[in-house]
Amino acid sequence: MYSIIVVPPPTTEDEPARTQYRLAPGERLVFGRSVPEDGLRIGHDGVSRRAGEIAAHGTFWTLSNLCAHQTYVVENPEGAGEHIKVAPGRLDAPVPFEFSRIVLPAAGDLLPVEVWAPRHDYLRGEDGTDGEPTAPAFSVDRTKRYFAVLAALCEPRLRGAPHAPLPTMDQVVERLRPSWPAASRTSVQWNIDYLAVKLRLKPGPETAEPGPRLNGKKESLVSLALRFDLVREDDLVVLAAPSGRALR
Amino acid sequence: MTEPYAVPVPRGYRVGAWEVREPLATGAFGSVYAARHTGGTQDTVGVGGGGGLPDTVALKFLPTGTGTPRQLSHLRDLVEREVELLRRLRRPRLIRMYETLTVDDPGHPRLDGATVLVLERAEGSLAALLAAEPRPPAGPALLAQVCEGLQQLHRAGWVHGDLKPANVLLMADGSVRLADFNMAAELEGTHAYTPAFATPDYTPPELLWSEIGERGRRIRPSADVWAFGVLAHLVLTGSFPLPGGTATARRDAAVAYARGTHELRLSPELPAPWREIVRACLTRTHADRIGTDALLRRVTGATGATSGTARLSLRLPRARRRRGVPAAAAAALVTLAALGYGIARWVDDGRDPGAGPRPGGTASVAAASYGAAELRTDRDVPPAYRLLIVETAHDCGHEEVSPALIAAMLKVESDFDPDLADPAKDEYGIARWTPSVLRWWMNEDGTPGETVPQPPFPPAESIPAMGRYLCWITPRLDAGLRGDRGVLVAVAYRTSYRKVNDAGGVPPKYRDYADRVAHHLKEYTPSGGK
Numbered sequence: 001m002y003s004i005i006v007v008p009p010p011t012t013e014d015e016p017a018r019t020q021y022r023l024a025p026g027e028r029l030v031f032g033r034s035v036p037e038d039g040l041r042i043g044h045d046g047v048s049r050r051a052g053e054i055a056a057h058g059t060f061w062t063l064s065n066l067c068a069h070q071t072y073v074v075e076n077p078e079g080a081g082e083h084i085k086v087a088p089g090r091l092d093a094p095v096p097f098e099f100s101r102i103v104l105p106a107a108g109d110l111l112p113v114e115v116w117a118p119r120h121d122y123l124r125g126e127d128g129t130d131g132e133p134t135a136p137a138f139s140v141d142r143t144k145r146y147f148a149v150l151a152a153l154c155e156p157r158l159r160g161a162p163h164a165p166l167p168t169m170d171q172v173v174e175r176l177r178p179s180w181p182a183a184s185r186t187s188v189q190w191n192i193d194y195l196a197v198k199l200r201l202k203p204g205p206e207t208a209e210p211g212p213r214l215n216g217k218k219e220s221l222v223s224l225a226l227r228f229d230l231v232r233e234d235d236l237v238v239l240a241a242p243s244g245r246a247l248r
Numbered sequence: 249m250t251e252p253y254a255v256p257v258p259r260g261y262r263v264g265a266w267e268v269r270e271p272l273a274t275g276a277f278g279s280v281y282a283a284r285h286t287g288g289t290q291d292t293v294g295v296g297g298g299g300g301l302p303d304t305v306a307l308k309f310l311p312t313g314t315g316t317p318r319q320l321s322h323l324r325d326l327v328e329r330e331v332e333l334l335r336r337l338r339r340p341r342l343i344r345m346y347e348t349l350t351v352d353d354p355g356h357p358r359l360d361g362a363t364v365l366v367l368e369r370a371e372g373s374l375a376a377l378l379a380a381e382p383r384p385p386a387g388p389a390l391l392a393q394v395c396e397g398l399q400q401l402h403r404a405g406w407v408h409g410d411l412k413p414a415n416v417l418l419m420a421d422g423s424v425r426l427a428d429f430n431m432a433a434e435l436e437g438t439h440a441y442t443p444a445f446a447t448p449d450y451t452p453p454e455l456l457w458s459e460i461g462e463r464g465r466r467i468r469p470s471a472d473v474w475a476f477g478v479l480a481h482l483v484l485t486g487s488f489p490l491p492g493g494t495a496t497a498r499r500d501a502a503v504a505y506a507r508g509t510h511e512l513r514l515s516p517e518l519p520a521p522w523r524e525i526v527r528a529c530l531t532r533t534h535a536d537r538i539g540t541d542a543l544l545r546r547v548t549g550a551t552g553a554t555s556g557t558a559r560l561s562l563r564l565p566r567a568r569r570r571r572g573v574p575a576a577a578a579a580a581l582v583t584l585a586a587l588g589y590g591i592a593r594w595v596d597d598g599r600d601p602g603a604g605p606r607p608g609g610t611a612s613v614a615a616a617s618y619g620a621a622e623l624r625t626d627r628d629v630p631p632a633y634r635l636l637i638v639e640t641a642h643d644c645g646h647e648e649v650s651p652a653l654i655a656a657m658l659k660v661e662s663d664f665d666p667d668l669a670d671p672a673k674d675e676y677g678i679a680r681w682t683p684s685v686l687r688w689w690m691n692e693d694g695t696p697g698e699t700v701p702q703p704p705f706p707p708a709e710s711i712p713a714m715g716r717y718l719c720w721i722t723p724r725l726d727a728g729l730r731g732d733r734g735v736l737v738a739v740a741y742r743t744s745y746r747k748v749n750d751a752g753g754v755p756p757k758y759r760d761y762a763d764r765v766a767h768h769l770k771e772y773t774p775s776g777g778k
Binding site: 135201 | 444453
């Protein structure tokens with residue numbers, strides 16, 4: 001029942017498997033150079049012993065800046081520079097972004113702590129109902145990159161062929177490039193992994209067996225998205241190049 | 249678009265023998281209109297009719313046509329669920345469907361192809377009643393009938409999946425009908441799969457943000473029991489049981505409650521007997537929730553069963569689905585508790601609702617003969633595990649997964665050794681679970697464990713998890729395989745169902761294993777049985 005995921009800054013030794021911290025509403029995670037065992041330890045001399053605290057509140061989270069002199073910046077990586085500042089000593093500042101990057105200044109380095117809030121709710125345009133609505137279990141932001149990735153994955157099947165093979169990673173990257181020039185296999189894979197978290201994809205029991213794992217993830221995402229109409233043919237416009245660029 | 253109706257239908261529109269009158273209600277998926285019989289053509293466009301059509305009905309239009317602006321592919325699934333349920337189930341407390349029709353009208357592209365359900369006409373919904381009159385005096389009697397409806401539904405093997413005031417209809421005679429079965433699902437074993445839609449205020453905490461597979465969300469009847477608890481609190485006190493000014497705040501409160509960080513504080517206005525009932529419905533985990541039969545008994549007890557409309561509840565059907573031995577079952581619960589296994593789990597499904605330990609038989613004698621009709625008592629199956637084995641098999645609806653098969657597998661896997669530890673193969677416990685595989689089957693609600701579990705794996709965990717896995721394997725084995733289906737299921741447990749399908753039967757490597765399982769399966773199956 002977690003609602004917030006914290007991804008620690010990369011460190012060389014455990015880069016392949018960064019531990020993610022999953023917080024349920026009401027849970028708190030303290031981070032810093034010297035924190036209790038259940039906290040997030042950031043082993044960098046430039047970071048305060050108790051640098052800050054993240055608290056999960058349902059769909060959003062708050063940040064406490066426990067440092068005496070540094071201002072923390074929380075960026076929205078997909079927000080074209082959108083950010084908030086949390087001054088030293090500020091407690092429980094609410095953060096409204098679905099994706100956030102807390103940038104910790106540390107003796108010349110900038111250490112990113114990523115925080116995801118995959119339970120954000122978004123309006124579905126079609127509700128005209130009496131009484132309490134029966135809501136779909138999924139809520140996606142059609143302006144986010146993960147939605148473009150999902151649209152690109154679904155495109156061949158939405159364009160008519162219900163059993164069309166899924167596009168390869170390289171094809172997805174190519175397809176997204178007009179609207180997202182910096183797209184790469186890594187960033188696309190990141191978004192696929194995030195979608196699996198956000199859509200709460202149940203990994204198939206077969207993945208517990210030895211052998212290639214989660215190779216059905218793309219397939220599962222697409223079938224879920226199409227089954228519950230998360231992406232429709234109209235939505236494929238997100239794949240089109242911005243008009244300014246297309247005119248050139 | 250100012251039209252708030254999901255499917256606008258003009259007054260006077262004709263469908264089959266029906267003429268559309270005023271609109272009644274709309275939801276996200278379809279719209280409901282009053283209609284009257286035109287008398288003239290008793291035509292047979294529809295299916296599932298049956299004589300004695302009333303003069304007025306409710307027509308539920310579901311936009312399944314291809315020309316509708318919203319081509320919702322999942323809508324077909326939702327419609328099929330409702331039609332399927334209403335065609336198959338006719339119960340006093342479930343809304344009745346007379347026929348289904350399909351609109352054939354190219355002139356109205358938004359209507360062409362729409363599915364129309366011809367339903368019993370209700371006076372209104374409980375939602376409308378509560379809006380007009382919070383805490384209606386007839387509340388307890390209405391709730392008793394809602395509970396009857398749930399019990400009729402669950403007994404027939406279905407889960408409603410979206411019980412809320414808007415889906416409880418009130419008839420002209422004051423009686424209640426459950427309606428809106430778009431989320432309903434037929435149980436497969438202990439679970440059903442429903443579409444991934446829910447109304448947050450009535451969704452049990454274990455389903456909020458639950459994992460969703462390609463078949464949808466796994467739910468069990470206890471989800472309806474939670475919703476009933478919320479509904480009862482709302483009807484009797486005018487407020488939701490969990491605090492918060494918005495559905496989002498109440499959802500967060502439900503999560504905090506389920507995590508154990510918040511207590512349940514029910515309204516002081518709730519009458520004492522109902523306080524206990526609502527508490528029994530709103531438990532933190534589904535396993536602790538009261539079963540539907542026991543719930544109905546308590547609800548009728550609380551309402552006194554005096555109201556005329558609730559008289560149905562007086563004849564409590566006690567037809568047991570299974571060859572039960574109540575006294576033995578109750579006594580055997582004692583044994584089960586000794587194994588460190590929650591008693592509530594068995595009471596949960598209403599299998600033996602409300603049964604306290606009764607006199608009759610010592611625990612050991614009862615345990616030793618438990619399920620004797622399906623599992624021989626004169627072999628080496630340890631009496632302490634009989635109840636677990638038998639009930640685990642019963643939890644699965646597939647015939648192949650029998651008590652004798654589970655016992656035979658435990659014999660071959662571990663010789664019934666609960667403390668088995670084989671680190672070389674990474675297998676532990678009576679069912680030789682590999683921790684990373686057990687993770688996918690350890691939770692009763694079908695969700696994987698948060699982390700890979702650590703041995704020891706006691707029998708009370710190992711055996712039900714084994715049953716869940718076997719039950720999942722069974723329908724995945726191809727039809728034409730060679731050999732005994734039960735043995736094939738066992739082999740698929742050892743390797744995988746794919747390997748068994750690929751081999752067209754028992755793969756050569758597993759012949760020996762299969763032979764041993766087959767030997768004990770025969771040994772443990774009573775001669776009178778299958």
